[in-house]
Amino acid sequence: MLEALKLTKDFGPLCALSEVDLEIREGEIFGLLGPNGAGKTTFVNIATTFLKPTSGTVRIAGLDVMEDTARVKNLLGVVPQEISLYDMLSGEENLEFFGGLYGLRGGRLKTRVSEVLETLGLAERRKGKISNYSGGMKRRVNIGAGILHEPRMILMDEPTVGVDPQSRHHIFGVIENLRDNGATILYTTHYMEEAERLCDRIAIIDHGKVVACGTKRELVALIGEQSVLEIGFSGDPDPAVLESTLPDARIHDRRILIHTTDPAAALPRVVSGLSGVGVDLTSINVQEPDLEAVFLRLTGHRLRDRGTES
Numbered sequence: 503m504l505e506a507l508k509l510t511k512d513f514g515p516l517c518a519l520s521e522v523d524l525e526i527r528e529g530e531i532f533g534l535l536g537p538n539g540a541g542k543t544t545f546v547n548i549a550t551t552f553l554k555p556t557s558g559t560v561r562i563a564g565l566d567v568m569e570d571t572a573r574v575k576n577l578l579g580v581v582p583q584e585i586s587l588y589d590m591l592s593g594e595e596n597l598e599f600f601g602g603l604y605g606l607r608g609g610r611l612k613t614r615v616s617e618v619l620e621t622l623g624l625a626e627r628r629k630g631k632i633s634n635y636s637g638g639m640k641r642r643v644n645i646g647a648g649i650l651h652e653p654r655m656i657l658m659d660e661p662t663v664g665v666d667p668q669s670r671h672h673i674f675g676v677i678e679n680l681r682d683n684g685a686t687i688l689y690t691t692h693y694m695e696e697a698e699r700l701c702d703r704i705a706i707i708d709h710g711k712v713v714a715c716g717t718k719r720e721l722v723a724l725i726g727e728q729s730v731l732e733i734g735f736s737g738d739p740d741p742a743v744l745e746s747t748l749p750d751a752r753i754h755d756r757r758i759l760i761h762t763t764d765p766a767a768a769l770p771r772v773v774s775g776l777s778g779v780g781v782d783l784t785s786i787n788v789q790e791p792d793l794e795a796v797f798l799r800l801t802g803h804r805l806r807d808r809g810t811e812s
């Protein structure tokens with residue numbers, strides 16, 4: 503659905519994007535995960551035709567964004583990082599205004615505005631002025647403005663910054679729904695948890711370079727990071743017997759820890775090993791490694807380290 507090839511953007515001496523290759527498949531939620539200043543917004547601005555690249559190309563649905571600008575714009579919905587709404591208008595009036603910009607008119611416009619207000623959980627507050635909305639409500643209207651015309655591809659640039667957990671949860675539901683109804687979504691974030699929770703595939707970006715791309719599982723496997731299978735047991739088995747039964751385990755405090763890339767395969771082996779030595783299981787827990795660990799390993803610094811830069 504979207505393909506970037508060797509995409510580069512320089513701002514004078516600063517290289518905001520450096521030879522970025524990305525492929526976003528139709529019908530997926532694709533996450534662009536990186537700290538502030540990584541180049542996420544620059545990427546979105548080029549893909550949405552607002553900014554010219556220094557070199558390289560982006561194609562959306564087979565169309566070159568630099569050559570087929572008008573047709574590309576028709577396919578796209580954009581949710582900008584900065585909330586851009588009219589404070590003195592109501593939520594409903596804002597959506598009517600933005601729907602008009604996207605070419606919706608008359609009954610179709612009214613219907614879509616109502617549907618989107620409903621989807622976003624704003625129907626009851628539709629007549630209220632934006633200036634009286636909470637941060638989370640403004641974010642939701644901002645998203646609504648980008649999806650009114652039912653775009654095939656939606657680019658969302660950090661759409662949940664400053665949003666309370668309840669609104670965030672609601673927004674995630676809306677995004678998953680859009681995907682399930684056939685839209686393709688690019689979602690940028692500097693929150694690892696969001697990327698893990700929401701995105702089908704994720705590209706990790708840092709200093710304008712994509713350092714890795716894949717499902718969370720693939721990313722974690724890429725660095726050989728292992729899950730920890732943690733099994734609680736009762737009774738007093740002979741430690742020497744336990745150790746010889748499960749040579750790859752660390753045992754302490756009635757817990758067995760096994761580091762493995764495939765906990766599902768390791769579990770039956772552990773369970774049968776333990777029943778052989780007459781030990782009862784009391785708990786099973788799989789601690790998966792997260793994207794923070796991947797990011798740290800690949801870039802040498804933490805995602806959160808530069809949180810105040812922008």
Ligand SMILES: Nc1ncnc2c1ncn2[C@@H]1O[C@H](COP(=O)(O)OP(=O)(O)O)[C@@H](O)[C@H]1O
Nearest residue numbers: 513516518537538539540541542543544545812
């Ligand atoms: N118009 C601009 N002029 C100069 N530098 C810019 C401009 N836009 C972005 N940058 C710089 O490019 C880098 C990437 O910025 P940006 O794409 O906004 O990152 P992100 O969205 O990941 O936080 C940053 O170092 C930023 O300061």
Ligand SMILES: [Mg+2]
Nearest residue numbers: 542543544583
């Ligand atoms: Mg940004």
